Structures are given as structure tokens and as C-alpha cells.
Amino acid sequence: MTTPRQQLPGRLVFRTPATAVLGALLLAVTATPFAFAAPWLFLVYLVPIGAIVLVLRLRTTADADGLVARTALSRRKLAWSDIRALRVSERSWVRAVLDDGSEQTLPTVRTRHLPALALISGGRLDDPTEPPPRD
Template sequence: MTVPQLPSRLVFRIPSTAVLGALLFAVTATPFAWAAPGLYLVYVVPVVAIVWVLRVRTTADGEKLVARTLFGRHVLPWTDVRALKLSERSWVRAVDEAGKELPLPNVRTRHLPALSLISGGRLDDPTEAPEQTPEEESGEPREEAKAE
């Protein structure tokens, strides 16, 4: 029986094949871009899309969370993570000790068990059932101490 090994880090990003969509847009925009002076600026759209696909990501390892956006990078050590906040659209945000929310690009609720594992137990896995005491497992009611 083999013991599963944990990866040293997890990277949550958009698949690199999304660059093909931006390149296809550039090719199909070529007749429009050369139709009149100044319309060549339409090529800015696929360039920004390619940079966005290649840059935006969240990296988690045993020490910290790193959220890279298009123009910045935010590092949050696991010791500073107070909670994870879930939005209605399944996006995840990390809440630090000061109460500030840090968006985690490309991290969804389905990734929470993996984040729990990589955090080294600092975060609870929301998909695990809560542990039950032996009394609760047997289905017998607990006896409460009565104050007299």
C-alpha cells in the first residue's frame, strides 16, 4: 500500500490553452484592424487577454498564499489567514487578521479541500463530516447532569 504524497504547492490558474482564443481573435480582427487608420488598436484586446491568462493565478504552499493579479502580487502567510469567505458566485476570498479581504484569483469552492490539505491543517476542510463522539455514533442519548 502506497502513501499518497502531498504536492509542495498548488497553482490555481486559467488553462494556457485559453491563449489560443486570444490568438484566434487577433487573426479574425485583422480585416477590421486594417480597414481604417487607428483601428489597429483592436490588437490591444488580445494582447491584454494573453497577459491576463499567463499572469493571473493563486499559488498556495505550506507557508503562504500568493495571489497574482494583472498589475500586482499579494502574499498572505497562513498564520495571518483568519478565514475564507465564499461569494455567491463560488469565488473564494481570504480574510486576514485585520479583516481585510484578499481575492484569490481562479480559486473556487471546489478547491477548498485541496487548500485545506496544503495549509497543513490550518484550515478546516468544509467537505468533511464533523467528528462524532462514540455516544453520538451509537445513537444513544446523552445523559445530562442535572443541577439540584
């Protein structure tokens, strides 16, 4: 009897759901009376515009070659061989610890995503949810 092979995706993309843009649009609509109350208060529209940019821009992409972390203003590609470990912050955000000791924030990656990262890394990262092997 043969066991079915587990099919791995080509890449994983961790990002904020696009429906979060609706919240930013709602904020813009509710800010309209305030924005027209005085000449310079229209700048309040920069807040929902910034939120929309962050929702559409922030993401981490993982594939067999490594990770790509996209922040609001930059993009950084990390090979799996450059990553020493992953560190979880007190707010459950994940950072990649690099060989030189520096850390790179992985936008929108949370602790619940660690098993998927371990799987797509091809064994280069350990799955912290997996029980240790018995001797």
C-alpha cells in the same frame, strides 16, 4: 498491516489553462479585417494582448508557508497565520479574509479547490466538504 502515507505536493498552483491563449490568438486573427478598416481601429489588438497577459499572469500559489496571489499588476504573499477564513463569493470565487478584516481575492481559485487548499495548509484551514466529526 501498515497504511500507505498520503503524499502531499510541495505546492499547488491555481491558474487558467495556457490553452486559453489560443482563444485570444483566434480573436486577434478574426479582428484583423476590422483592424484595417480605419486608421485607429488597429487598437482592437489590445483586447487579445490583454487577454493573453491575464492568462499568463493571474494565479494563486499555495504551499506549506502560505499563499501567493498574483494579479495583473501586483503580487501579494499571505502567511497561513494571517488568514482568518476563506469567503466564497456569489460567483464561486474565493477570497481570503485576513486578520485585520480586509479581504484578498485569490485569482483562479474556485470552490472546488477548497479541499486541496485545506490539505496543503496543514490543517490551518477547514475542509468544508468533510463531514463534521461524530461525538
